[in-house]
Amino acid sequence: MYIDLMLNIGMILLKIAVVIGVALLHVAYATYWERKVIGHMQVRLGPIEVGPHGLLQPIADGVKLFFKEDIIPANADKPLFYIAPVIFFVSTMTALSVLPFFEGFVIADINIGLLFLFAMSSLGAYGIIISGWSSNSKYAFLGGLRSASQVISYEIAMGMSLVGVMIMAGSLNLSDIVKAQQQYPTGMFAVPQFLGFFIFTVSALAETNRLPFDLPEAESELVAGYFTEYSGFRFALFFLGEYTGMLVMSSISAICFLGGWTVPQFITGWFPFLLQLPAWFWVLVFLAKVYAFMFFYYWVRATLPRYRYDQLMSIGWKMLIPLALLNIVVTAMVKILL
Amino acid sequence: MTAAKLIRAIFFIEILKGLALTFKTMFTPAVTRRYPKVKRPVQPGFRGLHALAKDENGKMKCVGCGLCGAYCPSKCIYIYTSDGKDHKKVVDRYEIEVLRCIYCGFCVEACPFGAITLSEHYEYSDYSREPFYMTKDKLLSNWDKHFAGEKGKRYFRDFWRPKSEDFIGYEGQAMFKGIKNEK
């Protein structure tokens, strides 16, 4: 009995190690990919010198950041200054634990997976507000306040956009949501839930403080926003947290709207040999969807300018939330009538 | 709001146009030059690191008149001369603080003999200030490095032709005439 328990715990620890390791590697290369994509969109090359095609650039950046001096402002609130990046980083990393990457591979297959993701994404706001406040700097404080109100406002729209998915799938368990999409001919909720998908995409951009909603770290106004005063290791934590947040948002969108690790049924109908492939193969499909969404992030960043703050708020409250409510009502009515 | 405007607002036509544009430019070749590996050719007449010219016999052209130092707007040229044998002027030290130089080229224009030149060399960054204080020896060796042979001749022929080459003065003018007559 104890051996079983130990094996179980060992298995879980192994899974956690694999997921964290792979996620960190993906995060590192997400930064590389972003720089490449935006570089080419701006008719530049992006990183190219370190290693072949600059492939070792993220590792060089990481090594540099982790060996830099950790500067703490003299009037900072030290305990909170220390803990803020950790809160931010941990809350985004914890969200990875409920994401199913392929059939049967998920660290914690809990029934309230989607709610857990909301909870974790709302906690990231603490790291941001606290880092802004404890730095005792005007730029950081303004960035923190902006980020907090932005994250709270858009979380409502995001949660409501996913309610449509919950109604259609009839479950909060992420694996069940993926399986529920198999019943639809297109194999993804993005088609019947196009309004929800649109709202989710916009609020995912705002939730992760990315352009065109990157007001909390608007370089031209606030230096670097809430992490102006951070350097070295702690700055790296914020950076990793931000990109892990993007990875998590892309994964949620892949799971809830794009069919997770599955492909539409007509494709497996055309190519029956796909069904013989091992389960881990489908992680590639999942990753392709995640990276497609990440590419959209970069694409938008390379294209759109920053919104004004009142525009941001009015988009959130006056456009996205009413649309999301409409989406909920329509979805529920269709579900009852059909 | 007209129907066309409404449709444009609902489907984000402007934003989609922008996205299409960036997507298109993603597949155009980059215009980046990878500098240390690919260098742009230096245009003739470029004003780079200073050098003191030598004549055919390998002797310094500078006679220590001090016109360059007098013209220099940032006052970064120091010349010390002394009385040598036969009361000939000897240039003891000829020094340039390169970090203060603004590369205006006035010294080159001022020099009657084409002694001070600005070479085409521009990659001379360093970690300390010492190497940027050019002494006479360094400036002369710069000439050997960057203007040896045909290059130096071309420099004077095409661009910084010294005033003394075309100087036609009246008889009484001592300095330039004498040199012209020697040739």
Added chain:
Amino acid sequence: MVPLNWYLVLSAIVFMIGVFGFLTRRNIIIMFMSIEVMLNAVNISLVSLSHYMQDMRGQILVFFIITVAAAEAAIGLAIIIALFRNKSTVHVDEMSEMKG
């Protein structure tokens, strides 16, 4: 199996801490937080009772308590902001204009 009384005692202790904080602190924000602590103490006892009675009606009550707490926090904090704008203090002792 943990006895039910343990949960109820825990709930009572947390409630007491909330009452103590409410009575002795004079910073209105901390007083508000004491109220939240008291509400949470009640929630603990309700959830544990619901678990031991195997009846989920207790948890429905927790649901409503959380809703009302959210409404109360929104209104209360708005009042605090309005007060601070007029008085520029958060100490309840200095807000004595309605004593009559």
Added chain:
Amino acid sequence: MLPELFFGYYAAMIVFLSVLVITRKNPVHSVMWMLLLFFHIAGLYLFLNAEFIAAIQVIVYAGAILVLFLFVVLLLNLREELQTAKFIRSWPAGLLISGGIIVAIISALRSFVLAPQGMHTIEFIKRETHTKALGTILYTEYLFPFEIASLVLLVAIIGAIVLAKKKTRS
């Protein structure tokens, strides 16, 4: 043995953290300890098989209400707060009152009798999932209170906006 240990940890942490919450001078630190307190309470709910309530606890309490608190604390002036005395002068009276309450509650516990068992056994919840079981009751038996709760929230939104809005000069 293991359940008792878990409970002991959570109980000790909850009591310790709630003491920290009400004794910190700096309200920001208070809020941060309260965040940790809410997490431990959510853990206790998970321990009691109430996963949806635990999620709600984290999302609503920690994610929304406490962020509001933090927001208001940040908007206020803290310098004055850090200089004034922490407790009122007659704090022993408060201790006496709260001590009286706890003695009354605990003495009442001795005559406490649990009502007959209901239908939501652990197996039932596991089969139906907690969210579904809770939702079934909420939208049938408690539909009217649910509607009233939504009305309360609406009133709260309007009230908060009216109270906190700056008066525009006309």
